[in-house]
Amino acid sequence: MTWLADTRTSYDTVASSYADFVSDALSSQPHMKAALTLFASEVDGPAVDVGCGPGQFTAFLASLGVEASGIDLSPAMIDIARREHPGQRFEVGSMTDLPLPDASVAGVLAFWSLIHVPDDEVPVALDHFRRVLRPGGLLVIGYHVGVGSRLKTEGYGGHPMRVHVHLRQPWWLAKRVRAAGFTVEAEWALNPENTVSQAILFARASA
Numbered sequence: 001m002t003w004l005a006d007t008r009t010s011y012d013t014v015a016s017s018y019a020d021f022v023s024d025a026l027s028s029q030p031h032m033k034a035a036l037t038l039f040a041s042e043v044d045g046p047a048v049d050v051g052c053g054p055g056q057f058t059a060f061l062a063s064l065g066v067e068a069s070g071i072d073l074s075p076a077m078i079d080i081a082r083r084e085h086p087g088q089r090f091e092v093g094s095m096t097d098l099p100l101p102d103a104s105v106a107g108v109l110a111f112w113s114l115i116h117v118p119d120d121e122v123p124v125a126l127d128h129f130r131r132v133l134r135p136g137g138l139l140v141i142g143y144h145v146g147v148g149s150r151l152k153t154e155g156y157g158g159h160p161m162r163v164h165v166h167l168r169q170p171w172w173l174a175k176r177v178r179a180a181g182f183t184v185e186a187e188w189a190l191n192p193e194n195t196v197s198q199a200i201l202f203a204r205a206s207a
Contacts, residue, residue, distance in 0.1 A: 003164065004094060007116050008073045010152075010161035011053075015076035017157030019054035019084075026060060031190055032111075032142070033060075035200045039140050040064035045106030048132070050095045051113020055081030055088065061109070062088055071098065095125040100132040108133055111142040112198075116163050122173075126180035135207040139182060143168055145189075145197045170199055181206045 011018065026033045039047075040061055049058040052070030054077055061068035062085075069089040072078050081090040093099040095113065108129045117125055129139055146167030155161040174184045182203035190198040 003116070003118055003121075004073065004096075006162045008075075010155065010163045011072075011074035012076040014156045014159045014161060015054070015074060015080055017159060018077075018155070019080050021156045022053065022056060025056060029190075031188065032200075035140060035142070035188065035202075036060055036109075037064065038202075039107060039109060039138060040066045042138050043107035045134065045137075046104070047107030047109060048098075048100065048105050049109045049111070050098070050129070051110055052081060052090065053077050053113075055085045055090060057109065057111055058088060058090070059085045066107070071095070071100075095128060096121055098128040098132055102131050103134045105132050105137065106134055107138045107140075109140050111140075112144070114141055115144055115165050115167075117166070118164070119166065123176055123180060126176055126182075130181045130205055133205040135205055137205040139177070139201075139203045139205065141173070141177075141201045141203075143173065143199060143201070145170065145199050170201070173201060177201065177203050 046067040049070040052058050052072045055070050058068045058070040070081055071091055071093040073094050075092050078090045078092050144167045149164045149166040152161050152163050152165050170187055182205055184203045186202040188200040
């Protein structure tokens with residue numbers, strides 16, 4: 001199977017238990033909530049949550065007044081998102097082939113979804129982010145910091161999975177974000193004392 005098929009099948013399998021696992025993510029991660037709040041304040045038009053999962057971040061953005069929609073590779077995740085957040089638009093799609101018109105959104109959020117994309121496919125996803133963003137639009141990426149990757153074979157609720165989790169150095173990701181036509185504005189380090197730390201990158205689409 002390809003990485004896309006593996007990721008889709010894995011998250012279809014764990015969709016319900018994953019939704020339970022992340023249900024309190026914002027209350028337990030204040031810096032993540034702050035990043036979303038900043039994103040909402042900076043976006044002056046529609047935004048898309050790429051790799052939205054069960055839609056909790058999409059819904060939070062909507063609560064802040066953003067016209068937010070969600071896209072996810074997993075049909076089961078999209079089913080949950082539609083059921084839990086019936087007032088918002090969610091659809092199945094891949095970040096390497098976003099089903100959106102050019103320059104159609106003012107913001108792209110990719111919170112810990114790029115982590116499953118192989119290194120050689122990251123520029124493809126970033127090119128799609130730039131394509132759908134208006135000039136001056138905001139891109140925010142959350143990711144795991146480190147080197148290398150690991151194969152995740154068991155996930156949420158003990159269900160079987162087969163997804164690679166890729167760790168990246170900030171310089172590595174920033175270099176590719178710039179090459180895709182963005183200006184990197186800021187980077188937040190999260191949990192730097194943990195074995196696997198995290199980061200949030202903020203970048204602006206060049207005119």
